Structure formats: C-alpha cells, structure tokens
Amino acid sequence: MKEIIDRFYIATDAVVFTVDKDTLKVLLIKRKGSPFKGMFAIPGGFLQNKDTTLDKCAYRELHEETGVRDIFLKKLTAFGDKGRDPRGRVITISYLALISSEDIELKPATDASDAGWFAINSLPNLAFDHKKILNHAFHNLKKEIETTNIAFQLLPERFTLTEMQKVYEAVYQQKLDKRNFRKKIKLLELLKDMHQTKMEGAHRPAKLYSFKI
Amino acid sequence: MKEIIDRFYIATDAVVFTVDKDTLKVLLIKRKGSPFKGMFAIPGGFLQNKDTTLDKCAYRELHEETGVRDIFLKKLTAFGDKGRDPRGRVITISYLALISSEDIELKPATDASDAGWFAINSLPNLAFDHKKILNHAFHNLKKEIETTNIAFQLLPERFTLTEMQKVYEAVYQQKLDKRNFRKKIKLLELLKDMHQTKMEGAHRPAKLYSFKI
DNA sequence: ACAAAAGTGTTGCTACTACACCCATGA
DNA sequence: TCATGGGTGTAGTAGCAACACTTTTGT
Numbered sequence: 001m002k003e004i005i006d007r008f009y010i011a012t013d014a015v016v017f018t019v020d021k022d023t024l025k026v027l028l029i030k031r032k033g034s035p036f037k038g039m040f041a042i043p044g045g046f047l048q049n050k051d052t053t054l055d056k057c058a059y060r061e062l063h064e065e066t067g068v069r070d071i072f073l074k075k076l077t078a079f080g081d082k083g084r085d086p087r088g089r090v091i092t093i094s095y096l097a098l099i100s101s102e103d104i105e106l107k108p109a110t111d112a113s114d115a116g117w118f119a120i121n122s123l124p125n126l127a128f129d130h131k132k133i134l135n136h137a138f139h140n141l142k143k144e145i146e147t148t149n150i151a152f153q154l155l156p157e158r159f160t161l162t163e164m165q166k167v168y169e170a171v172y173q174q175k176l177d178k179r180n181f182r183k184k185i186k187l188l189e190l191l192k193d194m195h196q197t198k199m200e201g202a203h204r205p206a207k208l209y210s211f212k213i
Numbered sequence: 214m215k216e217i218i219d220r221f222y223i224a225t226d227a228v229v230f231t232v233d234k235d236t237l238k239v240l241l242i243k244r245k246g247s248p249f250k251g252m253f254a255i256p257g258g259f260l261q262n263k264d265t266t267l268d269k270c271a272y273r274e275l276h277e278e279t280g281v282r283d284i285f286l287k288k289l290t291a292f293g294d295k296g297r298d299p300r301g302r303v304i305t306i307s308y309l310a311l312i313s314s315e316d317i318e319l320k321p322a323t324d325a326s327d328a329g330w331f332a333i334n335s336l337p338n339l340a341f342d343h344k345k346i347l348n349h350a351f352h353n354l355k356k357e358i359e360t361t362n363i364a365f366q367l368l369p370e371r372f373t374l375t376e377m378q379k380v381y382e383a384v385y386q387q388k389l390d391k392r393n394f395r396k397k398i399k400l401l402e403l404l405k406d407m408h409q410t411k412m413e414g415a416h417r418p419a420k421l422y423s424f425k426i
Numbered sequence: 427a428c429a430a431a432a433g434t435g436t437t438g439c440t441a442c443t444a445c446a447c448c449c450a451t452g453a
Numbered sequence: 454t455c456a457t458g459g460g461t462g463t464a465g466t467a468g469c470a471a472c473a474c475t476t477t478t479g480t
Binding site: 160161162178179182183200201202203204205206207 | 428430432433434435
Binding site for chain 4: 439440444
C-alpha cells in the first residue's frame with residue numbers, strides 16, 4: 001500500500017518575534033544557498049526522522065541557524081501549495097516564537113550566513129512564501145496577546161509596568177493609555193510585586209514585577 | 214542535496230461539524246482497513262502529488278470518503294509526532310469543516326465502509342490521535358464562532374433567528390437568553406430580512422433571514 | 427530648579443445581564 | 454380555547470475610554 005503513496009519534504013519555519021527598543025522585531029536569516037540565495041528568510045529547515053516531534057524540529061533548526069535557545073514556540077499551521085519551493089514539493093509547518101530581548105544572543109551558524117532582527121514595519125523582501133507565513137504569524141500574535149498571557153514571553157523575568165505596556169503597544173502598533181492599562185493589568189492579578197525598583201535615568205524609579213507562577 | 218533529506222507521508226484530516234436537531238455533531242467514518250480496523254476516525258487521507266494545495270487534498274478526501282461536497286474548510290494545524298501512525302511517520306494537517314444539516318447527504322464510498330454523524334458529547338473511541346485532533350478543532354470552532362461570522366456555515370441559506378440561536382447554543386453547549394441574543398444579532402447588522410416566514414407546527418410563523426452579502 | 431518618567435482616580439458611556447408577557451398560528 | 458414557539462423592552466450592572474496632576478529621582 002505505502003509504495004503507491006507520495007512522500008514529501010517537510011519543513012518547519014519559525015517566525016521569531018521580540019520587542020526591542022519599543023519596536024516589534026522579527027528574526028530573519030540571509031540565505032547562503034540557492035534558491036533565493038542572498039535573500040532574507042524565516043529561519044527553518046527540513047524535518048529529519050530523528051526529530052520525534054515537529055516542535056523538536058523547529059527548535060533544532062532555530063538553534064542551528066541562529067543560536068537561539070530556551071524560546072517559547074507555538075505551532076501554527078501548514079503551507080503546502082505546489083510550487084512554493086522551486087526545489088520540489090515542500091510542506092512547511094509554521095511556528096510562532098517569542099523571546100525577550102534580554103535573552104537575545106545570536107550566533108550565526110551552519111545554515112545561515114547572516115541573521116538579524118528587522119522591525120515589523122520595515123521588512124526586506126522575503127524568500128519563498130515567507131511573507132505570507134510571517135503575516136499569518138503576526139496576526140496570530142496580535143490575536144493571542146489580547147486573550148492570553150503570551151506577552152510574558154516577550155518580557156524579561158522582572159519588568160516594570162511601562163516595559164510591559166511597551167510590549168503591548170509594539171504588538172498592537174498603537175499607543176495605550178497608561179492609567180487604563182495599569183488598571184486592567186492589576187485587575188487580572190497576574191503580577192507579583194518584587195519589592196524592587198529599577199532606576200534608569202534622571203527620574204523616579206519604577207517598581208519591578210514578575211509573572212505570578 | 215535532496216537525497217539526504219527524509220521524506221514523509223502527508224495526510225489531511227477534516228473534522229466536519231454540523232448542527233442537527235439542536236445538537237452539534239461530528240462526521241466520522243468506520244475504518245475498513247488496518248490499522249484500527251473497525252474503529253471510527255476523522256475522514257481524511259494521504260496527500261497526492263496531483264493535489265496542488267492542501268485544501269484540495271482535504272476536499273478530495275472528504276468527498277471520496279463521505280460524498281460531502283461544497284463544504285466550508287478552514288486549515289488548522291499539523292500533527293506529526295513520531296508513532297502517531299503505526300504504519301510509519303505520517304504528518305497530518307487538520308481541517309475544521311462546517312456544513313448545514315440541510316446540505317448533508319452521505320454517500321459512503323471507496324475508503325470508508327461506513328460514515329455517520331455523532332453528537333459531540335457521545336463520541337466513540339477514535340483511531341490514531343484523532344481524539345486530540347477533534348478536540349483541537351472543537352476548541353477552535355468555539356473560539357471562532359465568538360469572534361467571526363463562521364456560524365453562517367452551519368445554517369441554511371434562509372433561517373429563522375431561533376435556528377440561528379440553536380446553532381450558537383449547540384456550539385457553546387449552553388442555553389442563551391432569547392432577547393439578549395436577538396438584540397446582539399440585530400446590532401451586528403449582518404442579517405437581511407427575507408420578508409418571508411417559515412410555518413412549522415401549531416404556532417406563530419417565524420421570519421426568515423439570510424446572511425447579508 | 428528643572429527635566430523626565432513613575433504613579434494614581436473619577437466621570438461618562440457603552441455593552442451585557444436578568445427577566446415576563448403578548449402574538450399568531452394549527453389542532 | 455388551548456398548546457406551541459415567535460416576538461418584544463427595560464432597568465441595573467460591569468467594563469471601557471477619556472482625561473491631568475503629583476511624585477521621585479538625577480543633573
């Protein structure tokens with residue numbers, strides 16, 4: 001039976017977001033091989049039989065290509081149109097990945113000749129159908145941040161309320177009202193007061209919080 | 214290069230919902246081959262090279278196995294853990310499918326010895342990891358019906374407000390207040406009054422509506 | 427003393443909930 | 454005339470948006 005069933009290449013592609021300097025940024029790599037040599041692309045690569053889950057493949061590829069570890073990954077969907085990869089039929093599974101800008105430490109490695117962070121609203125042209133994959137992940141992020149606690153994945157262990165607000169503003173791409181934001185966050189009772197302050201610049205120090213549990 | 218890359222079987226599986234007699238139901242097929250012979254499963258099957266998109270594969274498989282045509286399909290996510298299919302590594306792409314109970318007309322065909330509708334809260338044991346796939350689709354449906362117009366896919370061309378309410382109640386699995394439901398629907402301004410009534414039983418006839426545009 | 431970000435409350439408005447009776451029809 | 458589901462409004466509540474000044478620090 002199996003002999004007559006077509007088999008395909010499977011890949012995972014991770015759209016990695018961070019909020020750095022109040023800006024939502026995406027991690028891209030410059031392709032060093034063909035096709036689309038020299039163009040930017042979402043980090044990812046082919047599923048290997050040794051990857052026991054799709055998640056492990058995404059994690060492995062991300063680490064190999066960018067050096068990133070300990071990152072939040074959420075499986076999104078599949079892209080499998082014929083012709084999306086000129087080398088042959090490749091079905092890719094997209095991932096949403098979030099990392100705190102404090103945890104960023106890129107070590108460009110084997111597969112990518114270059115990796116870098118790009119602001120969401122000044123992206124270069126992307127290889128394959130990666131623009132579509134990236135947009136899908138971005139929409140998913142905006143939706144998730146409204147209804148879940150996913151924002152904490154973009155924050156360091158301890159953070160100020162202003163830093164937290166900046167994360168939401170960067171994702172929503174709009175300013176929020178400080179008092180309303182704080183009121184809502186406090187109502188959710190998700191934060192633990194660390195009884196510490198963060199002094200930064202010539203102004204009143206800000207209280208530090210962490211995510212409860 | 215390609216020679217060293219593993220290839221895999223790809224499948225699509227569609228979780229087909231309908232609301233019939235005020236109950237949310239799922240379409241399942243009885244497996245006529247091994248593995249899991251005789252058990253129920255979500256309709257689906259292997260991607261073929263002739264399927265130019267994943268959507269077309271899902272649609273083709275659904276038609277071959279159940280006779281269903283003209284159905285709303287929404288791609289969800291991928292399931293690819295090693296060992297989820299005893300025959301070998303199969304990565305499946307799940308779909309959420311919705312159909313009006315008026316459009317149901319099952320013609321069990323080639324792949325399935327039997328197909329039938331099962332109420333969401335009295336499902337049989339399912340083959341493979343189909344329970345997981347089904348639950349994921351169900352959660353997605355509940356989420357989508359809150360925020361989008363997806364409910365219209367579960368309704369016939371023309372419907373009464375009570376029929377519409379029953380669809381929401383079946384998906385949410387809880388009763389809703391008639392007046393509040395109608396108030397909210399009217400505020401959304403999605404409905405077109407067909408200036409027709411539906412007489413059914415010994416009571417006042419109900420106005421018929423259709424989805425605007 | 428000044429500049430800069432931290433922190434804090436109130437008011438009006440909108441959206442949601444809870445709730446009960448009359449209407450139009452067929453039998 | 455009775456049984457059945459169709460159809461309608463109001464009042465109270467909770468959540469959201471708009472908005473400005475005082476506090477604490479470094480220079």
